Amino acid sequence: MARAEWANYHNNSSSGIYNNGRGKLCSYKRSTLVVCSINIVVALFVLHSLYTSLYRYPYNDSTNAFRYTSDQISKMKESIRIRKESEPTELIKLVEELKKEFLREERVVEVPLSLKQKIADELLLRLRAVNASGNSTVQREAVEGWRKEKLREVRLLTSGKPANSTFLPEEAGVLVRALGSGWAEFSEEIGLWIPLQIIHEEHDDKPEGVDDLDREILPGRQLPPECHAELHTDYDGAAVKWGLTNPKESAYDCCMACLDQAKMAKPNEKKCNIWVYCPSETGCYSPDIYEHKNQECWLKYAEQPKLNFKDIYPDSYRSSHRNVPVTVAWVAGVVSV
Known part of the structure; x- marks a missing residue:
């Protein structure tokens, strides 16, 4: 009886140990499966996130990665609208029109x-009508009055309005600038050169013996009486x-050069007794083949000095020669040697 009980106890103990071991073995496998399952789920989630991010923000379009919200877009549109409304559109339009007009005139x-x-013929007639051949101030006023009238x-012709003018409508377009902002250059082109004149109204400080023509301004030092400038x-x-x-x-330097040459000339050389100078920046006209430029100084000799031209070129001469200006631009003088 005791032996039988011991055997039974032994069998039950062994069975319990076996059952406990199998229970432990099943619990370990279950934990491993759970952990592996979690790892697989996490890995799938990470792969899905990477795939989704690559799809939404491709590497070759990174500038479009940022997206404005609808509220931000509406605020930007409102800002642009306010800025455009605050611009001085009328002033900008006026400035553009002035620029176009300025470029057109220039x-x-x-x-x-x-x-x-x-034009040269009309100016000559106007100068003769006022008898202005000997007074530069009267000449200047007559020319300026003519210019404003023709301008x-x-x-009026360019605007399409009727005008009693000596010019044709097709000629008016090129004359707007010539008689307006480009008058200084154009007057030089036609040979119109009228020097300034200083009039001493309150007191006369002209040195004794100086000719009235010396009162008109010329570049350089004042010409002395012995130059006899004309x-x-x-x-x-x-x-x-x-x-x-x-x-x-x-002109002063030119006259001095003439006087110096006369003093230094040898007995068999001609002595300068005429000096002719070109003060005009655009040159001076002369009936020869040369182009005479500003600051030319001619030293001449003549036993009996004779005028080529004086004041205004004659109509008969101008009608038979091309490109002849209205007035003589040279300055000259006959000196005593």
Whole structure:
């Protein structure tokens, strides 16, 4: 009986140990499966997140990665609208129109030669009508009055309004700038050069013996009485010093060069007794083949000095020669040697 009980106890103990071991073994496998399942789920989630991010923000379009919200977009549109409404549109439009008009006036337009001749003829008639050949102030006032009158006429013609003008409508377009902002250059082109004149109204400080023509302003020092300067004058004579290669800074320097040459000349050489100078920045006209430029100084000799031209070129001469200006631009003088 005791042996049988012991055997039974032994069997029950062994069975319990076996059952406990199998229970432990089943619990370990279950834990491993749970952990593996969790790892797989996490891995799948990470892969899904990476795939989704690559799909939404591709590497070659990173600039479009940021997206504005609808509220931000509406605020930006409102800001742009307010900025445009606050712009001075009328002022901007006016400035643009002024720019176009300025560029249109500044555009260089070549005035035909026939039209230049026509303008020069009208200016000559106006100067003769006021008997202004000997007074530069009267000349200037007559020319300025003519210019303003013709400028009003051509502006009426360009606007399509009727005007009693000596110019044709097709000529008015090129004359707007020539008679307006480009008058200084155009007057030089047609040879119109009127020097300034100083009038001493309150007191007369002119040195004794100085001719009235010396009161008109010329570049450089004031000419002394022995130069006998004459504006708008061109004297003939044999060239003692070639003017094309003898530039001088002023009429004063040209006269002094003539006086110095006469003093230093040898007994068998011609002594300068005529000096002719070009003060005009655009050059001076002369009836020869050369182009005479500013600051040319001609030293001449003539036993009996003879005028080439004085004050204004004659109509008969201008009608038979092309490109002749209205007035004589040279300054000259006959000195005693």
